[in-house]
Amino acid sequence: MRNVFLFIRRHFNFLFFLVLQIISLSFLFRYNKFHEAAFLNVSTEITGRFNQRYNNIEYYFQLKKTNESLVKENLRLRQLLKENYEGPDSNRRLINDTIRADSGKSILKYQIMEAKVVNNTTALRANYLTIHRGFAQGVRTNMGVTGPQGIVGSVINVSRNFAIVMSMLHPQFKVVVKLKRGGETGTIDWDGLSPNFVTLRAIPKSAKVSVGDTVITSQTSSLFPANLMVGTIEEVVPDNSSNFYTLKVRTATNFSNIEYVYVIDNTQFDEQKALEDSTRKKVQ
Amino acid sequence: MSELLKNIIRFILFILVQVFILFKMPPLHRFVVPYLYYLFILWLPFSLSRMSLTFIGFIFGLSLDYFVKTPGLHAAACTLIAYVRPFVIGMLISQEGADKNYIAPSIVSMGWAPYATYVIVLTLLHHTYLVLLEWMNFGTFIYFIGKIVASTAVSLLLVLLTELLFFRKQKFRTNTI
Numbered sequence: 001m002r003n004v005f006l007f008i009r010r011h012f013n014f015l016f017f018l019v020l021q022i023i024s025l026s027f028l029f030r031y032n033k034f035h036e037a038a039f040l041n042v043s044t045e046i047t048g049r050f051n052q053r054y055n056n057i058e059y060y061f062q063l064k065k066t067n068e069s070l071v072k073e074n075l076r077l078r079q080l081l082k083e084n085y086e087g088p089d090s091n092r093r094l095i096n097d098t099i100r101a102d103s104g105k106s107i108l109k110y111q112i113m114e115a116k117v118v119n120n121t122t123a124l125r126a127n128y129l130t131i132h133r134g135f136a137q138g139v140r141t142n143m144g145v146t147g148p149q150g151i152v153g154s155v156i157n158v159s160r161n162f163a164i165v166m167s168m169l170h171p172q173f174k175v176v177v178k179l180k181r182g183g184e185t186g187t188i189d190w191d192g193l194s195p196n197f198v199t200l201r202a203i204p205k206s207a208k209v210s211v212g213d214t215v216i217t218s219q220t221s222s223l224f225p226a227n228l229m230v231g232t233i234e235e236v237v238p239d240n241s242s243n244f245y246t247l248k249v250r251t252a253t254n255f256s257n258i259e260y261v262y263v264i265d266n267t268q269f270d271e272q273k274a275l276e277d278s279t280r281k282k283v284q
Numbered sequence: 285m286s287e288l289l290k291n292i293i294r295f296i297l298f299i300l301v302q303v304f305i306l307f308k309m310p311p312l313h314r315f316v317v318p319y320l321y322y323l324f325i326l327w328l329p330f331s332l333s334r335m336s337l338t339f340i341g342f343i344f345g346l347s348l349d350y351f352v353k354t355p356g357l358h359a360a361a362c363t364l365i366a367y368v369r370p371f372v373i374g375m376l377i378s379q380e381g382a383d384k385n386y387i388a389p390s391i392v393s394m395g396w397a398p399y400a401t402y403v404i405v406l407t408l409l410h411h412t413y414l415v416l417l418e419w420m421n422f423g424t425f426i427y428f429i430g431k432i433v434a435s436t437a438v439s440l441l442l443v444l445l446t447e448l449l450f451f452r453k454q455k456f457r458t459n460t461i
Binding site for chain 2: 013016017023024026028
């Protein structure tokens with residue numbers, strides 16, 4: 001026993017070093033446990049405050065671009081107004097059903113909240129955004145996040161006033177999308193090469209695909225409402241061995257200058273998930 | 285200014301510079317990641333015990349991890365270089381007892397060539413370990429080697445610039461042995 005203590009005393013520095021290494025490596029490899037293990041909730045609140053200070057300054061340099069993208073979005077939304085689609089002398093009239101619109105609470109599926117981006121990275125292997133809206137303001141995990149130009153990511157962790165969004169530029173981010181032209185669905189992931197491009201897989205070769213085609217979100221994705229912009233096809237990567245296309249997609253969102261995002265609350269998500277989970281249990 | 289206060293200010297500044305300037309810059313290439321923050325560990329005083337050095341390295345790395353949300357990645361690399369640092373200094377320092385006569389490692393206290401070797405060895409070690417941990421989850425061998433070489437080159441350039449811009453005057457302390 002004495003020898004054990006002597007050994008510990010002699011190699012105390014090395015043992016201490018080993019213990020710290022093991023702690024950091026366990027943080028690293030048990031990533032999903034990190035949220036509980038390393039007090040990420042508390043630290044998000046603290047680092048969030050730093051990020052907010054920094055963003056207050058940085059914001060002024062981006063005002064012009066932010067304004068431009070918001071104007072563009074306004075323009076797009078204005079073109080969707082019902083008043084724009086009234087033809088003269090048509091034999092059908094579009095009637096706005098006010099009863100449905102007013103009592104729309106029960107059929108409203110997606111609720112949208114705006115949020116300021118206070119921190120954002122694009123240069124790392126796994127990128128996250130921090131937004132200034134937490135559970136006190138109605139953000140929960142597993143909410144979709146979209147920007148003025150296209151989808152951005154999904155919420156993975158929430159503190160009181162801040163939330164962490166896993167960016168589309170993250171190796172673990174996956175979303176179901178479809179081609180606007182034919183409606184074939186595939187999944188998006190990021191290969192880590194460039195912040196401007198993501199990869200679209202699992203589109204069957206029977207689909208008609210050409211460079212410049214639009215990729216939009218699918219209604220089967222529980223995070224996002226259908227038909228949100230994702231990006232445009234930049235290149236069809238040749239791959240003769242597979243029955244599926246591998247497509248390089250240019251993201252609609254410019255990740256380097258996001259200032260505002262919209263958090264999408266799928267109010268029926270819990271019900272849908274509960275049903276799907278209980279079915280899975282029943283089948284097994 | 286006391287040495288403790290100076291190092292606390294450095295701690296904060298290095299983290300902020302790394303997070304809000306170097307990580308915000310649009311990357312030249314995916315291999316080129318400019319790291320400078322670990323210079324804090326290289327600049328710590330000689331007088332710290334090995335245990336406190338290792339511990340400071342761990343805390344420093346972990347604070348950066350909280351900002352970039354890479355749990356334990358930088359903490360592991362920082363702990364390693366903080367632990368290895370005394371060995372490297374022991375090997376490089378000349379017989380005059382510079383570690384007793386000066387406060388911290390610098391060009392003045394160690395001389396040009398030993399200090400450069402010290403920085404290069406620890407930079408290479410830090411980057412190799414960091415990229416190795418990253419590479420385990422992802423990437424090819426070319427990615428591994430390319431990222432180490434490119435990031436080390438950029439980091440060394442940054443260290444050189446920092447040393448030139450913020451030249452640290454070091455007093456020769458005679459009656460301290």
